[in-house]
Amino acid sequence: xxxxxxxxxxxxxxxxxxxxxxxxxxxxxxxxxxxxxxxxxxxxxxxxxxxxxxxxxxxxxxxxxxxxxxxxxxxxxxxxxxxxxxxxxxxxxxxxxxxxxxxxxxxxxxxxxxxxxxxxxxxxxxxxxxxxxxxxxxxxxxxxxxxxxxxxxxxxxxxxxxxxxxxxxxxxxxxxxxxxxxxxxxxxxxxxxxxxxxxxxx
Amino acid sequence: xxxxxxxxxxxxxxxxxxxxxxxxxxxxxxxxxxxxxxxxxxxxxxxxxxxxxxxxxxxxxxxxxxxxxxxxxxxxxxxxxxxxx
Numbered sequence: 001x002x003x004x005x006x007x008x009x010x011x012x013x014x015x016x017x018x019x020x021x022x023x024x025x026x027x028x029x030x031x032x033x034x035x036x037x038x039x040x041x042x043x044x045x046x047x048x049x050x051x052x053x054x055x056x057x058x059x060x061x062x063x064x065x066x067x068x069x070x071x072x073x074x075x076x077x078x079x080x081x082x083x084x085x086x087x088x089x090x091x092x093x094x095x096x097x098x099x100x101x102x103x104x105x106x107x108x109x110x111x112x113x114x115x116x117x118x119x120x121x122x123x124x125x126x127x128x129x130x131x132x133x134x135x136x137x138x139x140x141x142x143x144x145x146x147x148x149x150x151x152x153x154x155x156x157x158x159x160x161x162x163x164x165x166x167x168x169x170x171x172x173x174x175x176x177x178x179x180x181x182x183x184x185x186x187x188x189x190x191x192x193x194x195x196x197x198x199x200x201x202x
Numbered sequence: 203x204x205x206x207x208x209x210x211x212x213x214x215x216x217x218x219x220x221x222x223x224x225x226x227x228x229x230x231x232x233x234x235x236x237x238x239x240x241x242x243x244x245x246x247x248x249x250x251x252x253x254x255x256x257x258x259x260x261x262x263x264x265x266x267x268x269x270x271x272x273x274x275x276x277x278x279x280x281x282x283x284x285x286x287x
Contacts, residue, residue, distance in 0.1 A: 018284070022276075022281050025284075030265035033265065034266075054275070058279070110214065110242075114249075117249060125256065125260055133260060173219070176218055183257075188249060
């Protein structure tokens with residue numbers, strides 16, 4: 001989370017102070033758009049989700065009880081919005097599918113064992129690599145994706161991620177580990193190829 | 203992967219806490235003992251760290267909101283008067 005975010009007066013928001021609302025929008029529209037874009041993968045959908053997030057935040061500001069910070073609450077509204085849009089688009093997907101996984105305690109075991117850490121930095125963060133990083137996020141199941149994005153991209157703590165998603169800290173940790181391991185496998189396939197190409201070129 | 207006091211599956215189960223530095227010391231020590239003799243787990247730990255680092259590295263800059271998206275957002279929210287360019 002952005003530690004430089006300005007402090008927002010919830011009281012002023014409740015009283016309908018437009019300037020305070022503008023400050024809220026200015027502070028959080030960038031991160032919330034990034035979250036929506038990485039969740040949904042489509043700029044138009046992300047823009048719709050962003051607009052709905054602030055409209056709903058404004059409508060529901062009186063239900064904000066201050067148990068979490070305003071930013072965590074906004075992430076909660078934004079994450080719900082994105083998950084709802086995904087559900088509308090793909091109603092056949094059972095979004096509860098990882099619920100059971102959390103309970104059965106089975107660990108996702110890695111399947112790729114190439115050590116690609118030695119690749120030069122320009123290979124690791126090339127324009128193509130960045131596309132692969134984004135694509136890998138989109139290939140995660142929604143419930144893992146949202147946890148990874150809140151924790152590792154937006155920088156919420158485990159506790160804040162749990163508050164934003166209505167999950168226990170244990171469930172957040174389980175999903176985060178699974179998301180990270182899957183991403184590592186997906187990236188390993190790509191970087192192993194790059195490693196081979198670099199070796200061939202030498 | 204091999205069998206020791208702490209097996210590979212147990213190591214993987216604690217990996218997020220280990221790379222985040224939030225695992226208790228005795229378990230860290232068991233993990234390090236395991237890693238010393240298990241090359242596959244070592245690769246998984248190193249590449250997992252690198253995976254997280256790469257995502258942090260590529261999103262470190264402040265999130266960017268394209269100007270047209272920002273302008274439409276402010277219009278929808280009736281905040282045009284607060285649009286600063």
